[in-house]
Amino acid sequence: MxxxxxxxxxxxxxxxxxxxxxxxxxxxxxxxxxxxxxxxxxxxxxxxxxxxxxxxxxxxxxxxxxxxxxxxxxxxxxxxxxxxxxxxxxxxxxxxxxxxxxxxxxxxxxxxxxxxxxxxxxxxxxxxxxxxxAAGGIPIIKVLRESLAGNAVTRIYGILNGTCNYILTRMEREGLSFDACLADAQRLGYAEADPTFDVDGFDTAHKLSILTAIAFGTEIDAGAIYVEGIRSITTADIEAADELGYRIKLLGVATRSESGIEQRVHPTMLPKSSPIARVDGVTNAVAVEADFVGRLVLAGPGAGGDATASSVVSDIADIARGDVVGTFGRPASAMRPYQRATIQSHAGGYYLRLAVFDRPGALAAITTRMAEQGISLESIVQRRRAPKADAPDHPQPLEPQPVILITYDTTEAQVKAALERISTDGHIAEHPQMIRIEQLA
The missing domain is CATH 3.40.50.720 (NAD(P)-binding Rossmann-like Domain)
Structure with missing residues (x-):
C-alpha cells in the first residue's frame, strides 16, 4: 500500500x-x-x-x-x-x-x-x-515546461500583474486618474499599502524572469529586465489610445533574437482587436509563440487565494504521482548563461505626447528633429487647451499645448535621441511621454 x-x-x-x-x-x-x-x-x-x-x-x-x-x-x-x-x-x-x-x-x-x-x-x-x-491560476509553467517540450519558443508576453490591469481598466472605463484608481485598488485589497512592487513593474519583472528561463533554457537574470511602471500614464494617454484604436496594458515581453534574449516590462499600446488587449480587471493573460504550435493564449485569474491554491495543488499532485521534471524544464547544469539583447534595438511604432510651447516654429522644429533621426511620422494630433475662464479680459501667457505624435516603425534608440534633442531645444515644457505600440495578439 x-x-x-x-x-x-x-x-x-x-x-x-x-x-x-x-x-x-x-x-x-x-x-x-x-x-x-x-x-x-x-x-x-x-x-x-x-x-x-x-x-x-x-x-x-x-x-x-x-x-x-x-x-x-x-x-x-x-x-x-x-x-x-x-x-x-x-x-x-x-x-x-x-x-x-x-x-x-x-x-x-x-x-x-x-x-x-x-x-x-x-x-x-x-x-x-x-x-x-507566475500568473496565479493560469497553468503557464506546465505549458512551457512540459506541454511545449517539443517546441522552440520565440516569444512570450502578457499581462502578469492584476493590480496594474485593474487600475488601467478603471482609468479607461471611468475616466479616473491613476491616483484615484490606485487608492480604490488599495481599499479593495487589490494593491498593497506600499504599491511600488506592483505599479512600478517589479512584480511583472520577477514573473517574466521565471517564464523566460523556462521558455529559452537560460539562467534567470531578473536584473537584466528593462522595467517601466504605469505611474506616468494619464487620462490623456488613455483617451488618445482609445481614439487611435488602442488600449494601454502593462506587458512583460521576452523575445529570442540573434544577439540574445530581450526582456522588457512597460506600458504598451495594443490594438483593440487583440485578445490580450481585451483582458480587463485583475485578470492575467499570457501568450506564447513557438515554432510548431504557433501562438497560444491563456487567460485567467492571476492572483487570489483560491486561484493560487489551485496551482499549488497541481504541483502537489505531480509529486504524489511521482512526476519529477527539471525545475526549469531541463537539468540546472544544462541551463545556458543568460545573454542579454539590448532594448535599444527594439523596433516598432511609438506614441509620443509632448507639452509644446505655443509659439511659431516649435512644431516644425520638433518634426525636423524627428526627421534627423530617420523617424517618419504616421500622424500628428494637436489638442488645444481651452483658455482659462477666470480672467477672460486679460491677456493669458501662452500655455504648453498637448501634441501627440505617432511614429512608423523605428528603434527606441532613434526615438530617445530625437526626444533628447527636442528637450534641449526648449520647445517642450515637461518630460515627454513615450509608449510603445505593439501589434501583438
Missing part, C-alpha cells in the same frame, strides 16, 4: 488558508487522481491565535518554519511565506537539504535564487515546483 503524502505548510495567509480549504473539500478527488492520499499534517505561521476561517488546530504547529521544513513527519514543504530572503529562503533551503520536495508560490525567491535552488533540488533528487509563482 502506498503511504500518504504528508504536507507541511508554512504561511497561513490568504493562499495558505485557501489551500487548507481546497484539500478539505477535494482531498478524496485529489487522492484518486494522484493515486495516493494527500494530507496536511503540519503548519507554521507567525500568529497561532489568528482566525483564518479554517480549522488549523488539528495540525501539528511549528513556530519556526525551518523546523517544519526539516521535520521527519513531512514529505513536502509548501512555502507560502513570501520574500526573496529571510525565513522563506532559509526554510526552502533547509527543506531541500533535508531531502524534502518543495512547492512554492514565491516569485521573488525564484527570481533571485532559482538556479541555485534548482541545482540543490536536483542534487537531493527532489522536486522544486512553482506553478503558482
Amino acid at each position: 502506498v503511504s500518504s503524502l504528508r504536507l507541511g505548510v508554512a504561511g497561513l495567509g490568504t493562499v495558505g488558508a485557501s489551500l487548507v480549504r481546497l484539500v478539505d473539500r477535494h482531498g478524496a478527488e485529489l487522492s484518486a487522481r494522484s493515486g495516493r492520499t494527500v494530507e496536511i499534517v503540519a503548519v507554521s505561521a507567525r500568529d497561532r491565535s489568528r482566525d483564518r476561517g479554517v480549522d488549523v488546530s488539528r495540525f501539528a504547529w511549528f513556530d519556526d518554519p525551518i523546523a517544519l521544513a526539516q521535520s521527519a513527519d513531512i514529505d513536502v514543504f509548501v512555502e507560502l511565506i513570501g520574500g526573496a530572503e529571510g525565513a522563506a529562503n532559509a526554510a526552502v533551503r533547509a527543506a531541500l537539504e533535508a531531502g524534502k520536495h518543495v512547492v512554492t508560490a514565491n516569485k521573488a525567491l525564484l527570481a533571485h535564487h532559482g538556479a541555485e535552488l534548482a541545482a540543490l533540488a536536483e542534487s537531493r533528487g527532489v522536486s522544486l515546483n512553482f506553478e503558482a509563482a
Whole structure:
C-alpha cells in the first residue's frame, strides 16, 4: 500500500488558508487522481491565535518554519511565506537539504535564487515546483515546461500583474486618474499599502524572469529586465489610445533574437482587436509563440487565494504521482548563461505626447528633429487647451499645448535621441511621454 503524502505548510495567509480549504473539500478527488492520499499534517505561521476561517488546530504547529521544513513527519514543504530572503529562503533551503520536495508560490525567491535552488533540488533528487509563482491560476509553467517540450519558443508576453490591469481598466472605463484608481485598488485589497512592487513593474519583472528561463533554457537574470511602471500614464494617454484604436496594458515581453534574449516590462499600446488587449480587471493573460504550435493564449485569474491554491495543488499532485521534471524544464547544469539583447534595438511604432510651447516654429522644429533621426511620422494630433475662464479680459501667457505624435516603425534608440534633442531645444515644457505600440495578439 502506498503511504500518504504528508504536507507541511508554512504561511497561513490568504493562499495558505485557501489551500487548507481546497484539500478539505477535494482531498478524496485529489487522492484518486494522484493515486495516493494527500494530507496536511503540519503548519507554521507567525500568529497561532489568528482566525483564518479554517480549522488549523488539528495540525501539528511549528513556530519556526525551518523546523517544519526539516521535520521527519513531512514529505513536502509548501512555502507560502513570501520574500526573496529571510525565513522563506532559509526554510526552502533547509527543506531541500533535508531531502524534502518543495512547492512554492514565491516569485521573488525564484527570481533571485532559482538556479541555485534548482541545482540543490536536483542534487537531493527532489522536486522544486512553482506553478503558482507566475500568473496565479493560469497553468503557464506546465505549458512551457512540459506541454511545449517539443517546441522552440520565440516569444512570450502578457499581462502578469492584476493590480496594474485593474487600475488601467478603471482609468479607461471611468475616466479616473491613476491616483484615484490606485487608492480604490488599495481599499479593495487589490494593491498593497506600499504599491511600488506592483505599479512600478517589479512584480511583472520577477514573473517574466521565471517564464523566460523556462521558455529559452537560460539562467534567470531578473536584473537584466528593462522595467517601466504605469505611474506616468494619464487620462490623456488613455483617451488618445482609445481614439487611435488602442488600449494601454502593462506587458512583460521576452523575445529570442540573434544577439540574445530581450526582456522588457512597460506600458504598451495594443490594438483593440487583440485578445490580450481585451483582458480587463485583475485578470492575467499570457501568450506564447513557438515554432510548431504557433501562438497560444491563456487567460485567467492571476492572483487570489483560491486561484493560487489551485496551482499549488497541481504541483502537489505531480509529486504524489511521482512526476519529477527539471525545475526549469531541463537539468540546472544544462541551463545556458543568460545573454542579454539590448532594448535599444527594439523596433516598432511609438506614441509620443509632448507639452509644446505655443509659439511659431516649435512644431516644425520638433518634426525636423524627428526627421534627423530617420523617424517618419504616421500622424500628428494637436489638442488645444481651452483658455482659462477666470480672467477672460486679460491677456493669458501662452500655455504648453498637448501634441501627440505617432511614429512608423523605428528603434527606441532613434526615438530617445530625437526626444533628447527636442528637450534641449526648449520647445517642450515637461518630460515627454513615450509608449510603445505593439501589434501583438
